[in-house]
Amino acid sequence: MARLRCVSCSKMSESDALNASCPRCGSSVVLEGRAPKRLSREQLDRTPSGVWRYRPFLPDVQADEIVSLGEGGTPLLPARRLGAELGLPNLLMKDESRNPTGSFIDRGATVLISLARRAGVKECSCVTTGNLGASLAAYSARAGIEARVTIDPSTDRGKLYQMIAFGATIEAHQRRAQPTEQKHVLSVNAGNPYILEGEKTTGLEIAQELEWSLPDVIVVPVGTGGHLSMIWRGILQLKESGLVDSSRCRLVGVRLAESERSGLPPGGRRGSFTELEESEPYFIKEAAAAIEASGGAGLETTASETVSATGLLARTEGIFAEPASASVVACLGRALERRQIERDEVVVCVITSAGLKDTKAVSRLAKFARPVPVRQDYTVARIQVGETKLALLRLLEGRSRYGYELWQGISLSRRITTASVYQHLGELEELALVRRAGVVTARGRERVPYELTKKGEDFLRVAGEVEGVRSP
Numbered sequence: 001m002a003r004l005r006c007v008s009c010s011k012m013s014e015s016d017a018l019n020a021s022c023p024r025c026g027s028s029v030v031l032e033g034r035a036p037k038r039l040s041r042e043q044l045d046r047t048p049s050g051v052w053r054y055r056p057f058l059p060d061v062q063a064d065e066i067v068s069l070g071e072g073g074t075p076l077l078p079a080r081r082l083g084a085e086l087g088l089p090n091l092l093m094k095d096e097s098r099n100p101t102g103s104f105i106d107r108g109a110t111v112l113i114s115l116a117r118r119a120g121v122k123e124c125s126c127v128t129t130g131n132l133g134a135s136l137a138a139y140s141a142r143a144g145i146e147a148r149v150t151i152d153p154s155t156d157r158g159k160l161y162q163m164i165a166f167g168a169t170i171e172a173h174q175r176r177a178q179p180t181e182q183k184h185v186l187s188v189n190a191g192n193p194y195i196l197e198g199e200k201t202t203g204l205e206i207a208q209e210l211e212w213s214l215p216d217v218i219v220v221p222v223g224t225g226g227h228l229s230m231i232w233r234g235i236l237q238l239k240e241s242g243l244v245d246s247s248r249c250r251l252v253g254v255r256l257a258e259s260e261r262s263g264l265p266p267g268g269r270r271g272s273f274t275e276l277e278e279s280e281p282y283f284i285k286e287a288a289a290a291i292e293a294s295g296g297a298g299l300e301t302t303a304s305e306t307v308s309a310t311g312l313l314a315r316t317e318g319i320f321a322e323p324a325s326a327s328v329v330a331c332l333g334r335a336l337e338r339r340q341i342e343r344d345e346v347v348v349c350v351i352t353s354a355g356l357k358d359t360k361a362v363s364r365l366a367k368f369a370r371p372v373p374v375r376q377d378y379t380v381a382r383i384q385v386g387e388t389k390l391a392l393l394r395l396l397e398g399r400s401r402y403g404y405e406l407w408q409g410i411s412l413s414r415r416i417t418t419a420s421v422y423q424h425l426g427e428l429e430e431l432a433l434v435r436r437a438g439v440v441t442a443r444g445r446e447r448v449p450y451e452l453t454k455k456g457e458d459f460l461r462v463a464g465e466v467e468g469v470r471s472p
Helices: 043-046 051-055 080-086 104-119 131-143 157-165 192-199 201-209 226-241 284-294 303-317 323-330 333-335 359-367 374-382 386-393 402-412 418-430 452-464
Strands: 002-006 012-015 027-029 076-077 091-095 124-128 146-151 171-173 184-190 217-221 249-255 297-301 345-353 434-436 438-440 446-447 451-452
Touching: 012 386, 027 192, 027 359, 043 434, 051 124, 051 451, 076 446, 080 091, 080 303, 091 131, 091 201, 104 192, 104 303, 131 146, 131 157, 146 157, 146 374, 157 171, 184 359, 192 201, 192 226, 201 226, 217 226, 217 323, 226 418, 249 284, 297 303, 323 333, 374 386, 374 418, 386 402, 386 418, 386 452, 402 418, 418 434, 418 452, 451 452
Parallel strands: 091 345, 124 146, 124 184, 146 171, 217 249, 217 345, 249 297
Antiparallel strands: 002 012, 002 027, 076 091, 434 451, 438 446
16 A cells, blocks of 8 residues: 655545545645665666666566656756856756657656556546647557547647557547546546656656766756656655765746736637646645745746747757747746856756647747848748838837837838737747847836847848848
């Protein structure tokens, strides 16, 4: 029987169910247990890399019971070019997109499905926006277990295609299903305690890859809160086991800005940022407690910023991430400004999933590819930047202006709404041609001035040299 703690009411209970929940309030639970003792660094260093290298930290599974696709063992990559651009010389990327289905959830799926096959489970089902369903479908196929996935309306095609390829039965439904108790049927959600135990190995691996030391900061998308809180649990267990010293490691969690989350209609369709928009953050209290205990911080980002960061990460480091994953890059500049991260610190950003799993992100980046080309390629750029955007850019030459000022300037020559001006400014931000120059408070209201970037200045210079530039 596993000993379990409710993440909402803290009730302790025991259960051998693989989809256990709190018997008092029905909330998600986590496994309780002490870290393994008498482990040596050499012992773990000699063990082949991957999630199951850390079997002493995981639920008891015999070697011949493991269902694996080679998950874990993902690289911790120095991000020198990105770090130079941001002013972080010791920036590292933990690239979880290298997992078998392109997501960190594979770390948890191998643990849960191994236990499920041992227990005689014949069918595994879940409701998902994508990554959970793709991972469970793959590992169920490996184990010979039927997979039934109920998809959220916002599920991206890339993830849906994965589930179909792995042979899952796909159903469409708009409501979240709760775990059910049926013989030989395992119904799970992202709050499953055994999935979380596997996700804990991200933190264990980071420490081992840093030769059994901890970075100063680990930056993680919050999502359900599970991955972040389990990385912290892994760090605590490493300290308890004596594998790392008691040096400080701060956790920074990144979420979509409240204004953008609250803009979603009740039960409405979500966008390309489901890991940030997570409507059921099962472990948000656990994540908040981990951030506080580590001395870390919570940060917010916007959809526009994450798309820009996706392109920046791909161009500088060759890592193509989902926008939700790239949010950890989008927030770095803000964290530096607020002194939540210092420039000389060792900072690890956890890239949780691959960009090709998000076809919306692919189409956005393809649309904005090479936004400031050399002269002979300008015909490509002018398709993206029409007369209205060019007019806005020219208004910004020489000095910054507020959105309302820009509307006043551009409305003299064409009929346009302020909302349309801000939409064009957002698209120009995604193209990295303009940026926000801070926030100014005037008469009790916050106003945001915009200014040209170096790319924006170069773009206007090229536009001036090319004859016949017209909106398509």
